[in-house]
Amino acid sequence: MSPFRLADRLSQLPPYLFAEIDRLKQDALRRGMDIINLGIGDPDLPTPPHIVRRLAAAAVDPKNHQYPSYEGLLAFREAAAAWYERRFGVRLHPATEVLTLIGSKEGIGHLPLAFVNPGDVVLVPSPGYPVYQAGTVLAGGTPVFLPLRESTGYLVDLQTIPVDALRRAKILFLNYPNNPTGATATLEYFAEAVAFCRERGLILCHDAAYSEIAFDGYRPPSLLAVEGAKEVAIEYHSLSKTYNMTGWRVGFAVGNAEILAGLGRIKTNVDSGVFQAIQEAGIEALTGPQDCVARHCKVYQERRDVLVEGLLAAGFKVERPKASFYVWITVPRGVSSADLTKRLLSEAGIVMTPGNGFGEHGEGYVRAALTLDVARIREAVHRIRKLQLRPAR
Ligand SMILES: *Cc1c(COP(=O)(O)O)cnc(C)c1O
Numbered sequence: 494m495s496p497f498r499l500a501d502r503l504s505q506l507p508p509y510l511f512a513e514i515d516r517l518k519q520d521a522l523r524r525g526m527d528i529i530n531l532g533i534g535d536p537d538l539p540t541p542p543h544i545v546r547r548l549a550a551a552a553v554d555p556k557n558h559q560y561p562s563y564e565g566l567l568a569f570r571e572a573a574a575a576w577y578e579r580r581f582g583v584r585l586h587p588a589t590e591v592l593t594l595i596g597s598k599e600g601i602g603h604l605p606l607a608f609v610n611p612g613d614v615v616l617v618p619s620p621g622y623p624v625y626q627a628g629t630v631l632a633g634g635t636p637v638f639l640p641l642r643e644s645t646g647y648l649v650d651l652q653t654i655p656v657d658a659l660r661r662a663k664i665l666f667l668n669y670p671n672n673p674t675g676a677t678a679t680l681e682y683f684a685e686a687v688a689f690c691r692e693r694g695l696i697l698c699h700d701a702a703y704s705e706i707a708f709d710g711y712r713p714p715s716l717l718a719v720e721g722a723k724e725v726a727i728e729y730h731s732l733s734k735t736y737n738m739t740g741w742r743v744g745f746a747v748g749n750a751e752i753l754a755g756l757g758r759i760k761t762n763v764d765s766g767v768f769q770a771i772q773e774a775g776i777e778a779l780t781g782p783q784d785c786v787a788r789h790c791k792v793y794q795e796r797r798d799v800l801v802e803g804l805l806a807a808g809f810k811v812e813r814p815k816a817s818f819y820v821w822i823t824v825p826r827g828v829s830s831a832d833l834t835k836r837l838l839s840e841a842g843i844v845m846t847p848g849n850g851f852g853e854h855g856e857g858y859v860r861a862a863l864t865l866d867v868a869r870i871r872e873a874v875h876r877i878r879k880l881q882l883r884p885a886r
Contacts, residue, residue: 505630507623513831514846517838529873531861532844534672534819536737538792541785544736547777551770561766564757565593565745569772573730573745576779580704581715589750590723592757595767597702597729597744598624600756603763605632605664607755608696614661618649620673620848620855622700625666637662640854647676651689664696665689670703670713673851673860674821675814677707683716690725696752697726702744705735705786707816708794717748727752734818735786736778743767743775793818796863796870803874807882818863821848825882830856833882841876 514532521528539545551557564570570591577585585591594600601624605615611633617625619638629636637658641647649667667686669678683699690697699716707713717728727748733739746753760766767775797813800820804811810823822845824833830847837843837859846862848855863870 502631502633506627511846511850514834514838514844517835518844521838521842526842528842528844529865529869529876530844531863531865531870531873532846533864534862535739535864536734536789536818537864537866538737538789540737540741541778543781544738544774544778547781548741548770548774551773554770557769557773561769561772563761563764563766565591565766566769566772566776569593569776570745572776572779573747577715577717577747581718583715583717585717585747586750590747590753592746592753592760593767593772594729594744594746595764596733596739596742597700597731597746599742599764600729600744600746601625601666601698601700602628602631603759604698604752604756605629605634606759608752609634609663612661613663614658616649616654616658616662616665616695617852618666618668618671619852620858621666621852622668622672623851625700626852629664634663635661638852638854641671641674641676642854647671647674648678648682649686651685659693662693662695664698666698666700667716668700668702670707670814670816672703672817673819673846673848673855674858675812675817675819676821677711677713677814677816680714680718683714683722684719687716687719687722687726691721695725696749697722699726699728701728702731702734703817704730706790706793706818708790708797709815711815713816723749725749727756732775732778735789737789738775738778741771741774743771793863796865796867799867799870800861800863800874803871804877807874807878809882820861820863822859822861824848824857824859828882830859833859836880836882837877841873841880843873843876 570587574585574587605628609632615629617636626636639649704713731744801813812821830849834847845859848858
């Protein structure tokens with residue numbers, strides 16, 4: 494037996510979502526199949542060139558070669574605050590109400606370490622982005638899953654959270670526009686969530702990674718636009734999806750100064766911040782021309798329409814998302830998420846993500862990401878129609 498026994502906390506994490514899919518994909522590739530991968534939530538388009546140029550210039554400057562400050566260049570936090578005010582009409586103090594992150598995933602994963610003791614509960618949407626659960630477990634906390642149901646528009650139903658979980662809860666995570674369902678929330682709903690958390694002394698964490706990826710003229714709101722939200726809430730933002738910068742690792746959290754200071758204390762102990770040249774490029778992204786964002790949205794919108802129309806014509810029940818780059822598809826009756834995922838892959842060479850990979854309440858759905866060009870999405874639709882799967886209704 495190996496002397497390097499893994500710590501127990503790792504066995505409490507769910508299995509790696511893509512392991513089984515990877516295996517099936519390798520099989521299909523070996524059989525010479527042409528794979529259409531709609532599984533990955535990673536933009537296929539490049540980072541806009543003006544942002545890349547700014548990185549190139551900043552990278553040769555020796556002042557950027559040393560350790561950055563852990564909380565981020567003040568100039569980056571000022572750019573984030575100015576962007577926030579322009580976009581959402583919310584004013585932030587750059588020095589205390591903005592914290593630079595090595596991608597928002599990092600800040601989400603680390604937050605429970607600052608506020609959760611063993612036995613404390615963190616309220617986590619299901620299906621949901623897996624990091625809310627992972628961060629909770631790694632901090633010794635207990636995730637309690639809140640179902641996102643079609644009947645309530647995939648909004649967390651705050652009134653049905655079990656009272657014993659609420660009594661032990663420290664943090665509530667929300668995420669709109671939502672991964673994986675593509676659902677959106679109104680400012681009225683956010684106001685309800687803020688009031689709920691203020692009454693109970695809960696930390697409210699809103700993940701707004703997809704706030705800029707929206708269609709048909711829709712503009713997703715910021716939770717911090719709710720009066721009094723800053724008393725209990727922080728909001729996560731990322732340059733990853735907005736500017737096609739997933740590989741760069743830069744994002745930020747904004748809102749309640751005390752919560753951000755707690756997260757910052759964890760970060761001073763385990764990381765040393767974001768490469769300053771990348772922060773300079775981030776300033777360029779946030780303060781430079783924004784027409785690239787509208788262009789990206791137009792591309793996703795065309796892909797969305799082709800996929801949704803095609804799936805509807807094939808008899809599927811499917812949501813037409815107003816935002817995010819995900820399409821949430823109901824699996825045919827009598828079939829599981831895993832069954833449909835496997836059939837799509839082995840018979841049509843199409844990779845989608847089984848909904849239950851995002852939590853038990855994702856069973857009965859699969860997620861398609863709009864991160865391939867429209868010709869490939871047309872080809873995927875063509876193959877799906879040939880499969881003649883039984884309609885969902
Ligand atoms: C992609 C994603 C993120 C994080 O992205 P980073 O690259 O770490 O900034 C956060 N939340 C959700 C829901 C996402 O899908």
